[in-house]
């Protein structure tokens with residue numbers, strides 16, 4: 703598939719977490735891998751749009767002591783679209799040590815979703831990122847790889863097949879054809895990125911935060 707066609711097949715839009723929000727701490731990410739998650743919410747309305755609203759307008763879990771645990775990720779995927787939530791040169795709070803080096807993708811699992819279509823869209827997004835970075839499929843990781851958490855809960859049971867599909871897409875990608883409409887402004891790797899020079903370095907505390915998908919309830923997503 704032509705690289706531009708691949709982007710067009712994603713139905714990608716940007717809804718970035720605002721600069722200065724606690725779950726967009728402005729720390730540098732030099733990515734070397736991509737980490738997949740399933741958010742855990744099976745509610746009927748827990749689609750990409752609602753997760754995007756949550757991560758931009760709320761963005762935290764409440765810990766057992768009531769403390770706010772700020773969480774974030776780079777892309778939300780469902781069966782209709784991909785929503786970019788953070789520039790990929792900025793750290794998200796999703797998988798402890800993975801925060802410092804990994805791009806985070808949440809694949810929705812709401813009731814009524816066409817899960818096969820959502821998984822296929824996620825596979826195309828991952829393949830596009832691998833292609834753009836020049837990585838092979840070994841750069842694809844799970845939340846479980848980082849912390850042992852059972853995530854992405856829907857994909858782990860068939861992880862080898864998912865990776866194989868990603869690799870098949872990646873190796874079929876051809877360079878964008880000459881004369882094709884530029885999709886740069888909506889491409890998976892471009893966005894209104896801060897210059898890396900303006901970003902801080904992740905601290906030990908930054909690398910201790912992970913998403914608790916058990917808390918991704920409907921109540922949690924009710925943000926407005």
Ligand SMILES: [Zn+2]
Pocket residue numbers: 738739740845851853854913915
């Ligand atoms: Zn996860």
